[in-house]
Amino acid sequence: MTRYIQIDGYRLATDDTNFQSKLEWAYKAHSRPLCLCQSGGVPMYIARADDKFVLKRMPLSGEQHAPQCESYEPPYDLTGLGPLIGTAIETKGGEADFVHLKLDFSLARGAPRGPNVPAADPPPVVRNAPPRLSLLALLHYLWHEAELAEWDRRWIGKRHWRTVRDRLLTAAGHAVAKKDALSASLFIPEPFAKERVSEIEANRQRVIAPFRQPSNKAFLLVIGEFREAKPSRMGVAIYLRHSNEAFFISEQAWKRAETNFARELDMAHHEADGHLMVIATVSFSASGYANVEQFAFMYTNRNWLPVENRYELELLHALDSRSGRYVKGLRFTTPPSKPIAAVLLPYAALYLMPDNADAAFEAALDDLTERKASLQHWIWRTGTAMPPLPVAGNPGVGN
16 A cells, blocks of 8 residues: 655655655755655654654643554553653653653652662552653653554564664654753664674764763663673673673662563573663763662563563464464553553553463453453463464454
């Protein structure tokens, strides 16, 4: 299906041979493209990656596109994103290009610090405090906005670390936290290339050097793929792929991580073709060493789609054999004791119900399935065989 975009009043097809040059012109002219999937158009923006110009949807605008549009996203309120829009994640006034994020952790020394991601549900809170993003929830948000939670079998073999990195940097460029651009404090290692070692090292130093200054109280925000953890004299040193920088943590903090992120570490141990992602806030000692303040892990499959357990891996593998696009649901701040849509298709929401789900979980799942009557709702009780996957135009609930 041909997609049409409007730029400065001109209607263009995305498969037009001159479309790339038109995007380049619009990018340099700061012109706002409109996706014509809906009457009146849906605003978009243009990003530059690897000397190519890419059409991107505006932050949190996926629901505004028509269901048949490749920029469309199913309803946000079936995953952990929905409850955060307008609270921890919000646009302000006419700043449609930027999303303001409220965090529960510090990005600088001397500011209040929130807890690391807990292993289980947090204790009940009496005060009516607005939700904020944990470190892991921030990674979920960037993954979502970078469109890395979306997949179509046409992309097999085309999503590599360079693509992941470019998309994350673009997403961070449209996020503001504590009045500062998130991208200003973000370090993501460049893909290693033997012929570019000196250039890559110079780029790394340019990003990190300001954070090594004693007068700079800001933390460096690091995202990368976990490579290994090695014992150090005073604790543990974490290394990321594509980087030789050592990030030091105490032995006690590493033991807490082995408890809090046992599921992610276990999956990385058993699934050799996936990726164990790390997000961390980092400070630098007077002697220049990188010390981890807080960190979190997230496991993804080989296509960089976040997964929570082997059942989600099995579900995504089954979906990979079919044509069509889908979106992986993310928890953000929703605890494991509450259901979310594990996968969203344009016509269906797919849920996983654990063997030990209690009555509260089942009631919450019933509420989700009743919320969107226009969608099929498919439920897999993970103690049983996976039921047949839903098909477009076939209403009903599968379980």
